[in-house]
Amino acid sequence: MQRIQDQIDAHYWIITNGQSWIKPVTAITLGIVLYKLFSPAPDPRKTTTIDPKLIPELVAYPLPIIGHVPTLSKGRNNFLKECVDRYGPVFQLRIPGQNPYVVTGDIIPDIMKSSTKIVSFLEGIKTLIPATHVMELSYDHKYKAAPFNSRDKNPAIYPIKQNFKSDKIHVFSERIQTGLHIVLKRDLDLKPGESKSVNMWDFLTNTVSQMSCPCFAGSVVGYDSELISSMAVLTQKIIRAGIFLAVLPSWLGDAIVRRVFSVEKEIDITMRLLVPELTRTREEILNGTSEVTFSSMLLSLPLHDGSLRSIEETAFWFKSIALSSIHTTSHISSFCLHELSCRPELVETLRNEINRLDSLNPETTATIPLLDSFLREVLRCNIDYLGHHSLALQDVQLRNGQIIPKGSLIMSALLLAHEQGISGQATQDNHTKTCLPLDQFDAYRFVDAGEDTNATDVNLANLAFGLGAHACPGRYFAANEIKYMLSELIMRFNLSTPSGKRGENSVLLGTSVFPPKTPIVFTAI
Ligand code: HEM
Numbered sequence: 001m002q003r004i005q006d007q008i009d010a011h012y013w014i015i016t017n018g019q020s021w022i023k024p025v026t027a028i029t030l031g032i033v034l035y036k037l038f039s040p041a042p043d044p045r046k047t048t049t050i051d052p053k054l055i056p057e058l059v060a061y062p063l064p065i066i067g068h069v070p071t072l073s074k075g076r077n078n079f080l081k082e083c084v085d086r087y088g089p090v091f092q093l094r095i096p097g098q099n100p101y102v103v104t105g106d107i108i109p110d111i112m113k114s115s116t117k118i119v120s121f122l123e124g125i126k127t128l129i130p131a132t133h134v135m136e137l138s139y140d141h142k143y144k145a146a147p148f149n150s151r152d153k154n155p156a157i158y159p160i161k162q163n164f165k166s167d168k169i170h171v172f173s174e175r176i177q178t179g180l181h182i183v184l185k186r187d188l189d190l191k192p193g194e195s196k197s198v199n200m201w202d203f204l205t206n207t208v209s210q211m212s213c214p215c216f217a218g219s220v221v222g223y224d225s226e227l228i229s230s231m232a233v234l235t236q237k238i239i240r241a242g243i244f245l246a247v248l249p250s251w252l253g254d255a256i257v258r259r260v261f262s263v264e265k266e267i268d269i270t271m272r273l274l275v276p277e278l279t280r281t282r283e284e285i286l287n288g289t290s291e292v293t294f295s296s297m298l299l300s301l302p303l304h305d306g307s308l309r310s311i312e313e314t315a316f317w318f319k320s321i322a323l324s325s326i327h328t329t330s331h332i333s334s335f336c337l338h339e340l341s342c343r344p345e346l347v348e349t350l351r352n353e354i355n356r357l358d359s360l361n362p363e364t365t366a367t368i369p370l371l372d373s374f375l376r377e378v379l380r381c382n383i384d385y386l387g388h389h390s391l392a393l394q395d396v397q398l399r400n401g402q403i404i405p406k407g408s409l410i411m412s413a414l415l416l417a418h419e420q421g422i423s424g425q426a427t428q429d430n431h432t433k434t435c436l437p438l439d440q441f442d443a444y445r446f447v448d449a450g451e452d453t454n455a456t457d458v459n460l461a462n463l464a465f466g467l468g469a470h471a472c473p474g475r476y477f478a479a480n481e482i483k484y485m486l487s488e489l490i491m492r493f494n495l496s497t498p499s500g501k502r503g504e505n506s507v508l509l510g511t512s513v514f515p516p517k518t519p520i521v522f523t524a525i
Contacts, residue, residue: 047405050395054403056090056101059083067094072385072510077416077439080104080385090402093386095509097246098127100411101404102386105420108412109460110399111390113468118396119410121470124389127246127409131323134241137254138262143271146313151304156320157473159297166456166476171292172215173362175222176481179211180488182223188493190524197498197519200337204330205232209322211481212329216294216321218281221273230266234319235327237263267319274315282311294321329478332464334515335382335505336375336486339441341495341520342502346374346443354487362484371483373446376455379464380418381441386411386511388466411511414463421461455479493522 048055061067071079072093080102083091089104103111111119126132135145187203190196209232214222221227241261245253278299284290285300298314309317340347350370357364365371389411396404404410419438436442446453455462456479458471465472472478489495497503503516 048395050403050405054401055405056092056402057087058092058094059087061094066096069095069510073507076385077413077419080413080416088402089400090398090404095511098409098411098509098511100386100389100409101392102411102413103398104413104416106460107398107400108388108414108417108463109467111396111410111412112388112463112466112470114396116470118392118394119390120393121388121390121466123391123393124409127389127391128242129235129238129323130242130245131238131319133245134238134257134261134263135267135319137257138264139267142264142268143312143316145316146309149304153301155298155301155309155317156324159294159301160321160324161473163292163294163297164474164477169476169480170363172477172480175214175219176211176362176484179214179223180207180485183207183210184488184492188522188524190493190522192524195521195523197521199519200334200515201330201517204333204337205236205326207485208232208326208330208333208481211485212322212325215477216325217274217318218277218291218293218295220280221277222293224273226269227273230269231319231322231326234263234266235323237261237266238323239327267316270318271312271315274318275311278311278314294318325474325478328472328474329481331515332375332379332382332478333482333485336378336482337489337495337520338497338502338516339374339378339382339443340486340490341497342500343443344494344496347490347495350374350487351490354491360484360487360491362480365483365487366480368483368487369447370444371486372455372479373449373453374443375479375482376446376453376462377441377443379455379462380445382505382513382515383414383418383464384512385413385415385507387414388412388463412463415513417460417463489522493524496521496523 059068061071063070068079072095075082083093083102084104089107090101092099092101112121116122183206187206188196188198206229209228210223213224213228213231216222217227238261241257241263244256244261247253248256274295278295281290281293281296282299285296290296295314295318298309298317299311300308302308350368353368353370354360354365357368389409392404392406392408392410395406396410398404421438435445446455452459453461456465456475458465458467458475460467465475497518497520499518503518505516506514508514
């Protein structure tokens, strides 16, 4: 019973983030939510022509309503290992509102690297973050995005793939440093020995937004406090809206999102600031004097017929980079700080490494092997139990002969893959003999570990950024921001928690892992 209460608490925390004014709305809709959330899942075996023997089996579950959630939450990988032993590498779980097919081991790369015509991550993630729909509900009455033409380069992905490569990140260095120094002066200007307890989520979303907005929108408007705070909350608002849209009938979900979770204010701010700025930038592009930003990249990216996007359309797309970058980077940064908060010796060793640098900036902090190893270990250990939500756009034929039916949600057993290690990589196997077992955190694991072991290298042993052609193109930028931010914090503060122990991660529905809610105490040195 306590576990069920934990799940409800976790849900409630995500939805409200402690705001009591949402309670009446939650109460009114609770009945419908529970009905829709916990009603039996349609059985694909009854609605498809696929031979039922080829469809991965639904794992038996003891509890009719919450299915596998308690077992998953309690057993971590133990339960998933039992499922693999009994049902093979692919099986279906009963998780309210999701009922995913779970893929494990070698099947994970097959799914992640599938053609986007067969399996779509972007469609799958919409089940969690229905950004387009929330945007339409919030803003269609003011501005409607132009329909996407499949012959155009994707405006949310292409500019990042082309311009955020590892050898091009240095152009953002000064803006990242200025952004962080503004935060440190404003929020953490402590005298030696003075301490401050900091709520990580608010602090980090704002810090990452403050470092990133000048890179994405430019130095003129990128430091605007309204733009920074609106981009910091955008994803969180959309995730909350997504929970209502997923579980309520569309007429009610849409009405609640329009009224309670609208992001109209945030998009208004973007349009008000960016439209005049981009009008100026277009002139500068013609004169060859424009600053490198996400917006200026998009402004210069021709459509399939050679024409350019309008200023309004470009400003409207700005939200896409905030959506893909700020929440993800803050989420990982929070795990990093929680891991450091209970390891004072590691902080001291890292401080010595940072002290050896000629100067402290994103280029130099990117080169510290222990910091890179630490970040990779954070990504390895704090990954979702089940994640990388993807949608089967067609029946998906797997290498073991099984078929996942069209329309199904597919999730990968990410933590299990990270903890089981990779087979056939001799250097890593030899190296890991000197490290702690794979189910324990070891910040030194990837120091001198051989090829493909940097934090931004993607493979079966590091699934945090996905795999293949669609692996996260923003990972070099994110890693640079995180390492630089951690270094500046380590050089100024000792980190601890009120209890002296690392806070517990929260696990939502037995699948997604969130950083501890406990604050971190910064003590100036
Ligand atoms: C630590 C922070 C981040 C994490 C953990 C992360 C993780 C991911 C993951 C798992 C994917 C899906 C990959 C796949 O489908 O295989 C992805 C895609 C993407 N990410 Fe990130 N990301 C982070 C930061 C960023 C940043 C800073 C940006 C932008 C500057 C960004 C832009 C994107 C884009 C545009 C895609 C879609 C790529 C495509 O579909 O081709 N991400 N990210």
